Amino acid sequence: xxxxxxxxxxxxxxxxxxxxxxxxxxxxxxxxxxxxxxxxxxxxxxxxxxxxxxxxxxxxxxxxxxxxxxxxxxxxxxxxxxxxxxxxxxxxxxxxxxxxxxxxxxxxxxxxxxxxxxxxxxxxxxxxxxxxxxxxxxxxxxxxxxxxxxxxxxxxxxxxxxxxxxxxxxxxxxxxxxxxxxxxxxxxxxxxxxxxxxxxxxxxxxxxxxxxxxxxxxxxxxxxxxxxxxxxxxxxxxxxxxxxxxxxxxxxxxxxxxxxxxxxxxxxxxxxxxxxxxxxxxxxx
Amino acid sequence: xxxxxxxxxxxxxxxxxxxxxxxxxxxxxxxxxxxxxxxxxxxxxxxxxxxxxxxxxxxxxxxxxxxxxxxxxxxxxxxxxxxxxxxxxxxxxxxxxxxxxxxxxxxxxxxxxxxxxxxxxxxxxxxxxxxxxxxxxxxxxxxxxxxxxxxxxxxxxxxxxxxxxxxxxxxxxxxxxxxxxxxxxxxxxxxxxxxxxxxxxxxxxxxxxxxxxxxxxxxxxxxxxxxxxxxxxxxxxxxxxxxxxxxxxxxxxxxxxxxxxxxxxxxxxxxxxxxxxxxxxxxxxxxxxxxxxxxxxxxxxxxxxxxxxxxxxxxxxxxxxxxxxxxxxxxxxxxx
Numbered sequence: 001x002x003x004x005x006x007x008x009x010x011x012x013x014x015x016x017x018x019x020x021x022x023x024x025x026x027x028x029x030x031x032x033x034x035x036x037x038x039x040x041x042x043x044x045x046x047x048x049x050x051x052x053x054x055x056x057x058x059x060x061x062x063x064x065x066x067x068x069x070x071x072x073x074x075x076x077x078x079x080x081x082x083x084x085x086x087x088x089x090x091x092x093x094x095x096x097x098x099x100x101x102x103x104x105x106x107x108x109x110x111x112x113x114x115x116x117x118x119x120x121x122x123x124x125x126x127x128x129x130x131x132x133x134x135x136x137x138x139x140x141x142x143x144x145x146x147x148x149x150x151x152x153x154x155x156x157x158x159x160x161x162x163x164x165x166x167x168x169x170x171x172x173x174x175x176x177x178x179x180x181x182x183x184x185x186x187x188x189x190x191x192x193x194x195x196x197x198x199x200x201x202x203x204x205x206x207x208x209x210x211x212x213x214x215x216x217x218x219x220x221x222x223x224x225x226x227x228x229x230x231x232x233x234x235x236x237x238x239x240x241x242x243x244x245x246x247x248x249x250x251x252x253x254x255x256x257x258x259x260x261x262x263x264x265x266x267x268x269x270x271x272x273x274x275x276x277x278x279x280x281x282x283x284x285x
Numbered sequence: 286x287x288x289x290x291x292x293x294x295x296x297x298x299x300x301x302x303x304x305x306x307x308x309x310x311x312x313x314x315x316x317x318x319x320x321x322x323x324x325x326x327x328x329x330x331x332x333x334x335x336x337x338x339x340x341x342x343x344x345x346x347x348x349x350x351x352x353x354x355x356x357x358x359x360x361x362x363x364x365x366x367x368x369x370x371x372x373x374x375x376x377x378x379x380x381x382x383x384x385x386x387x388x389x390x391x392x393x394x395x396x397x398x399x400x401x402x403x404x405x406x407x408x409x410x411x412x413x414x415x416x417x418x419x420x421x422x423x424x425x426x427x428x429x430x431x432x433x434x435x436x437x438x439x440x441x442x443x444x445x446x447x448x449x450x451x452x453x454x455x456x457x458x459x460x461x462x463x464x465x466x467x468x469x470x471x472x473x474x475x476x477x478x479x480x481x482x483x484x485x486x487x488x489x490x491x492x493x494x495x496x497x498x499x500x501x502x503x504x505x506x507x508x509x510x511x512x513x514x515x516x517x518x519x520x521x522x523x524x525x526x527x528x529x530x531x532x533x534x535x536x537x538x539x540x541x542x543x544x545x546x547x548x549x550x551x552x553x554x555x556x557x558x559x560x561x562x563x564x565x566x567x568x569x570x571x572x573x574x575x576x577x578x579x580x581x582x583x584x585x586x587x588x589x590x591x592x593x594x595x596x597x598x599x600x601x602x603x604x605x606x607x608x609x610x611x612x613x614x615x616x617x618x619x620x621x
Contacts, residue, residue: 029599031420036599037506057598061508065562112594113420175314177338177347178540181510185597197548206526207538208348237597239337239512241315 003051003102003137007074010100010135011046014072020098024062025074026055031113037062049074051137053108054115058082058231060187063092072098074137076107080130081229081264082187088267089227089274091190101133103140110236121232121245124151131265151249158250169247173213175240178206182234182244183220188227195219217242225251226272229264288450289469290441295448298464299326299375307372309343309408311336320374333376334419335589339518340381341388343374344404347515347541351400351525354535366400368407373460377412380424382436383587384518385410390581391521409460412437413448418477421590423603426484429587431476444471482603483610484584490613491575497612501563503605506598509562511543513592513600514569519577519585522549544568570605 011023027038027048035054039062040046051074059073060082075083080101086092106122108115129140157165180196183189195203196216204219205212221244228248235244255261259272290298302308303326311333312321318330319338352365377385385405392401415431424430434440438457441448450466452458494500514520524542529535542549545565551557559565573585586602593601 030593030601030604031599034599039502039505062505065505112596172315175317177515179510179512179515181508181512181597184508184510193548202526205528205538206348206524206540207350207528208540233597237508237510237512239516239595240317 004049006137007051007100008046008049010137011040011049011072012043014098015040015046016043019070020072021069022066023049023072023074023100024059025049025100026051026057033113033115034110051102053106053118054110056107056110056119056232056236058185058187058233060086060231061185061233063097064187064190067092067096070096070098072100074100074102075130075133076102076104077127077130078104078125078229078231080132081127082231084131084264084267085227085229085271086187086190088264088269088271094267098135099130099133100135100137101130103130103136103138104128105141119232121151121230121235121249125230126262127265132267150253151246153243153246154250154253157246169217170210170214172242173217174210175242176208176213176217177240178208178213178216179239181237181239182242185233185237186224187229187231187233188224189220217244217247221247221251224248226255226259226261227263228252286468287471287473288452288466289444289447289471290450290464290466291447294465295441296326299329301463302373302460306370308375309372310375320376322372329376331376331413332416334417335378335380335422335591337591337595338516339384339589339591340374340377341384341518341521343372343408344385344388344401345392345521345523345541349400349539351537351539354537356533368403370407372404372408373411374408375411375413377410377437378415378589379412379429379431379433379435379437379440380422380587380589381518382410382412382433383424383427383429384589386436387519387577387583387585387587388521390577390583394581409438409456410436411457411460412440414440414442415477416443416474418479419590419594420480421593421603423480423482423588423590425479425481426588427584427586431479442474444474447471449473482588482606484606485610486613487574487584487606487609488578490609491571494609494612495567495571499608499612500567501561503600504562504566507545507562507566507600508598509545509547509565510597511545512595512597513602514543514545515541516591516595518587518589518591519573520569544572566600570602574606574609 007025014020014023023040025038026035028050029036037057037059038048058079060079087094106118109117109119126144204215232245238244255272261272307322309320310323310329311318312323312328313330318333318336320340320342323329350366352363354361354363392398432442434451434453438454440451449471452461522542522544523539525539527535527537550559559568577585
């Protein structure tokens with residue numbers, strides 16, 4: 001049976017039995033090619049669900065709006081890792097969420113009216129099976145060794161001298177229009193008031209100067225260190241094509257190397273920046 | 286017979302313009318097309334379709350200094366930003382010209398935004414007719430069309446080895462003085478077909494749907510990234526803050542903002558009149574479909590389709606217009 005049919009049936013059953021109030025999944029977008037999020041509240045609406053390589057969105061972000069409702073969510077492995085991250089950070093409750101986990105072999109590069117080849121991030125992704133689920137779509141597969149999971153572009157960039165790296169990021173961040181779409185799409189960005197919106201004190205200027213653009217983009221990335229589940233939503237939504245996953249992947253690598261930690265693999269291990277061990281000395285400072 | 290300019294002569298004309306004025310045209314940066322001052326004519330993307338970021342960038346940039354303030358001999362001196370030299374905005378499509386006309390409504394209304402007004406005054410608008418319609422655009426819904434010269438000083442229509450030249454204003458005529466325009470027997474090409482979206486009755490329907498559950502359902506998937514507002518040629522919300530720099534120099538900075546941002550309507554004391562996602566999303570469409578027509582006389586949309594293209598969750602303004610009309614028809618039928 002195909003994934004779409006399995007998801008439709010499961011979603012219908014969950015809503016008909018009133019086990020959940022809403023099922024979050026995907027339907028076809030108005031271009032007839034790509035997908036968009038669908039929130040089904042009635043068994044009838046589940047007919048609109050689809051599932052294929054165009055279902056790129058990480059729906060975990062939407063769970064943050066639904067804290068009091070029982071919700072089922074269609075989630076790929078990176079999305080499930082975000083769910084784990086949010087549970088771990090006490091933003092959502094496991095018992096309120098029914099996870100329809102989907103085994104993933106990579107998603108397509110999608111933009112309006114265009115379905116491209118497999119996304120770059122998916123080619124090095126270490127996780128094809130959802131780490132946790134209540135219902136599984138697809139057959140579990142053998143996972144790759146994490147060593148093979150490092151974005152090769154990170155190593156290329158790190159091999160360059162600092163001045164060159166700085167020039168590269170200055171150039172990239174100069175395009176930023178400070179729309180904060182990266183933040184809005186990220187499941188890890190849920191502060192009630194983002195530091196960039198704070199007026200007193202004002203941490204970052206609103207003008208689009210090199211210093212302010214750098215400040216925003218760097219601090220955004222740092223706040224995701226050890227928390228980013230590499231779902232790629234920030235980069236997907238960036239209207240000026242800043243390669244945000246490059247900086248995220250670098251931080252993921254640093255956290256992996258220093259703390260042997262992979263964000264969102266389970267909901268119980270405390271993330272490195274939420275814990276402190278007295279014997280921990282990383283040679284910093 | 287029509288007025289005609291060869292492609293090579295067009296480039297020579299643009300190079301001439303660049304020597305005296307700032308030439309602003311579509312260029313590609315990291316795969317994103319946007320209007321920028323150009324240094325080389327070769328950098329111009331002639332066949333850009335509708336640019337990813339709209340032409341409002343030039344008149345109402347993402348971030349600009351409105352004026353600086355300093356203290357001289359104990360007196361505050363305010364120096365407004367002025368334009369050093371005249372500019373030519375090249376490569377506008379008819380929908381871009383419509384967008385500028387919509388921007389004029391709030392910025393040129395009394396009290397006039399003098400910085401915007403100066404830029405408008407000192408900029409000549411040169412358009413390129415659309416030889417292809419984007420699948421997401423619907424300019425014909427708002428009275429424009431792929432070969433529409435309204436609002437432009439010069440319109441160029443590509444045909445064979447050059448462009449048919451139409452100039453509708455003295456400003457355009459003056460700019461063309463330096464161009465090698467000849468009379469030629471060139472056939473006027475057919476404009477491409479545009480997928481129109483009916484907008485009849487939209488303004489009248491809108492108030493009836495204010496409390497419709499539709500807006501909250503739509504907001505379910507909206508992530509409030511505000512990119513629709515950023516790429517929109519008609520969205521003009523902004524934020525202003527003052528910055529103190531070296532030597533006590535104060536700069537007043539204006540940047541783009543969106544009515545959909547949660548902090549946009551927050552007022553002193555922390556109260557937010559539009560506290561929900563649905564209320565904020567509705568505000569953007571009501572500003573376009575109801576408040577702008579009521580206050581400024583025109584619907585705040587050009588049908589350029591940029592918001593459709595950029596939205597990461599496919600909130601499609603065409604679908605919204607159609608849904609509003611269908612719901613409005615239902616309400617109308619119910620009350621009769």
